[in-house]
Amino acid sequence: MAVADLNISTLTADEIVKMEKACRIVADVLNHMKGFVKPGVTTGELDAIVEDFILTRGGEPAFKGYEVDGKVYPSSACISIDEEVVHGMPGQRALKEGQIVTVDVGVRYDGYYGDSAFTYPVGEISTEKQRLLDVTKESLRRGIEQAVDGNRVYDIAKAVQTYVENQGFSVVRELVGHGIGRHLHEEPPVPNFVPGLLHRSRFPNAKLKNGMALAIEPMVNMGLFHVHTASDGWTVYAADGKPSAHFEHTIVIDGTTPKILTAME
Secondary structure (H helix, E strand, O other): OHHHHOOOOOOHHHHHHHHHHHHHHHHOOOOOOHHOOOOEEEEEHHHHHHHHHHHHOOOEOOOOOEOOOOOOOOEEEEEEEEOEEEEEOOOOOOOOOOEEEEEEEEEEEEEEEEEEEEEOOOOOOOHHHHHHHHHHHHHHHHHHHOOOOEEEEEHHHHHHHHHHHOOOEEEEEOOOEEEEEOOOEEEEEEEEOOHHHOOOOOOOOOOOOOEEEEOOOOEEOOOOOEEEEOOOOOOOOEEOOOEEEEEEEEOOOOOOOOOOOOOOO
């Protein structure tokens, strides 16, 4: 697909205000979850807390009922542990000391969407796992820094990839960020790596403009970037079994200073 063929929407000031409300719920629920991520709690219990929080605030869980290729996601959050990269399905699995767990949440409110993810330590974690979290979070910051009017998608991608690989980790290729606004997933795709020449039609180098909203989300593996999908059809995990971290923010391009709508307190 050529850049000219992309249907990229921009938001008005009033629409951004509406979107901020959805994003505020997302940020608040992820902040709220810090008090519940601990050894012994099950991923199903965490999902129930997420859903209750969203509904209490008047939002709708954006992931619950989301359909891809005939598969319907049944939960309100994606909860991924250690080698699970994204889309982990909540259930009876209990968290253990020393793990890392990503909670990915989307909210629909008044017709607009917010999307964010945060990877939490479960109790005390290893130095290397903490470094993975720190590097992934910093790569997101560097990617967001490039989301300015006049830049292009690959500026974001290059910033993330260069930093991550310089730190000795790898960036997942099969999953990317995306536009967001009136729909959970919109154009353009936002890769965390600069695609090779043969893949640039899949990830066009779209020009960034004021009013565009993006969900930027580095997924960083401690080992190799290769991933597989589990038999549940959703959970994506690192092929080498090493831990993976995932941080995501919804941002709006606003001149030379990107506006982070899902910033946590």
